[in-house]
Amino acid sequence: MRAIQIPAAGESLEAVDRDVPEVPRGHVLVRVSACGVCHSDVMAGAGMASSYPRIPGHEVAGTVETVGEGVEQWEPGQRVGVGWFGGACFVCDACRDGDFISCRVGKVTGLTSDGGYAEFVVAPADALAAVPDGLSDAEAAPLMCAGVTTFNGLRESGARPGDVVAVLGLGGLGHLGVQFAARMGFETVAIARGAEKEKFARELGAHHYIDSTADDVAGSLAALGGATVVLATVTDAEAMTATIGGLAPRGKLVVLGVPQEPLSVHAGAIIGGSQSLAGHASGSAKDSEDTLRFAALTGVRPLIETYPLEKAADGFERMMSGKARFRVVLTVD
Numbered sequence: 090m091r092a093i094q095i096p097a098a099g100e101s102l103e104a105v106d107r108d109v110p111e112v113p114r115g116h117v118l119v120r121v122s123a124c125g126v127c128h129s130d131v132m133a134g135a136g137m138a139s140s141y142p143r144i145p146g147h148e149v150a151g152t153v154e155t156v157g158e159g160v161e162q163w164e165p166g167q168r169v170g171v172g173w174f175g176g177a178c179f180v181c182d183a184c185r186d187g188d189f190i191s192c193r194v195g196k197v198t199g200l201t202s203d204g205g206y207a208e209f210v211v212a213p214a215d216a217l218a219a220v221p222d223g224l225s226d227a228e229a230a231p232l233m234c235a236g237v238t239t240f241n242g243l244r245e246s247g248a249r250p251g252d253v254v255a256v257l258g259l260g261g262l263g264h265l266g267v268q269f270a271a272r273m274g275f276e277t278v279a280i281a282r283g284a285e286k287e288k289f290a291r292e293l294g295a296h297h298y299i300d301s302t303a304d305d306v307a308g309s310l311a312a313l314g315g316a317t318v319v320l321a322t323v324t325d326a327e328a329m330t331a332t333i334g335g336l337a338p339r340g341k342l343v344v345l346g347v348p349q350e351p352l353s354v355h356a357g358a359i360i361g362g363s364q365s366l367a368g369h370a371s372g373s374a375k376d377s378e379d380t381l382r383f384a385a386l387t388g389v390r391p392l393i394e395t396y397p398l399e400k401a402a403d404g405f406e407r408m409m410s411g412k413a414r415f416r417v418v419l420t421v422d
């Protein structure tokens with residue numbers, strides 16, 4: 090099969106021919122049709138994969154090609170997605186509580202197993218989500234990470250319809266976060282750099298726009314009554330902490346983005362109003378299915394730029410440049 094891999098830690102993407110992988114018991118072979126390029130794909134190049142060479146990619150959409158022994162819930166021809174969640178162990182304390190995304194074994198598609206920058210990917214049967222009619226593969230792919238992470242981060246945030254919810258950043262995650270927030274009934278604030286993104290933000294459903302390069306972000310949020318939740322999708326720590334002064338009493342900064350530098354917060358800034366900071370990891374395959382169905386139902390769609398698989402390195406550069414509007418998706422013909 091054609092595949093794009095990271096040959097070793099610290100190296101760049103390269104195109105290779107690989108054998109179509111074996112399908113172990115309990116696993117499914119998926120023929121990839123589309124794979125989103127997520128900012129987290131940098132982790133494979135940065136040495137965070139469990140072994141090398143490693144094929145990145147955890148926003149996969151395609152069809153079931155074959156199923157391994159013992160797999161009863163999937164059959165060839167079904168449309169499926171595979172996300173960051175690479176399956177659960179079912180025996181650790183988190184799994185026993187039904188919290189599969191926190192599984193201690195931490196199987197991650199594209200990091201601990203090969204991902205979707207390829208013609209085929211193998212995944213455990215419990216890591217697959219059914220893709221509903223009404224979503225194309227290229228539309229479904231980004232929903233498998235950028236989508237489920239923002240959808241799940243919002244629905245588990247504690248915010249209720251009518252609350253002021255801000256989405257910080259308008260990239261791959263953020264542009265979906267704004268759509269989900271608006272469709273979930275929140276008074277939705279988009280925060281991004283520059284005036285140029287305001288038009289997009291409002292088209293995606295934002296009721297308010299804050300240009301972080303020109304406006305006082307915390308002050309603008311406070312003027313709206315304070316944010317119950319800020320969903321932080323950016324890669325910059327200071328941009329995240331700059332929102333804290335705009336949280337409502339008991340408001341929460343939900344951290345999705347992974348800046349390289351630590352978050353620096355004065356305790357006093359979150360004690361007075363009992364605010365909190367929380368991380369949030371993507372979601373399980375069930376959460377992805379909920380995301381796909383919600384998107385199909387409410388019209389949430391990623392805005393995408395497609396690149397053929399062979400041009401994965403160009404697509405990856407495009408994502409890293411911050412110029413993609415808004416998600417790069419690799420397509421496999």
Ligand SMILES: NC(=O)c1ccc[n+]([C@@H]2O[C@H](COP(=O)([O-])OP(=O)(O)OC[C@H]3O[C@@H](n4cnc5c(N)ncnc54)[C@H](OP(=O)(O)O)[C@@H]3O)[C@@H](O)[C@H]2O)c1
Nearest residue numbers: 128129258259260261262281282323324325346347370371
């Ligand atoms: N928690 C999870 O499970 C999870 C899942 C997926 C991804 N992630 C992480 O989420 C982050 C975003 O991923 P993505 O795929 O959406 O990335 P992306 O499409 O490249 O978007 C990057 C975002 O970061 C913002 N940004 C970049 N440099 C900035 C700076 N110097 N100051 C302020 N903002 C800056 C951009 O803001 P503007 O819109 O203002 O340009 C943009 O919204 C990454 O760190 C990724 O690893 C986490």
Ligand SMILES: [Zn+2]
Nearest residue numbers: 127129234235
């Ligand atoms: Zn991702």
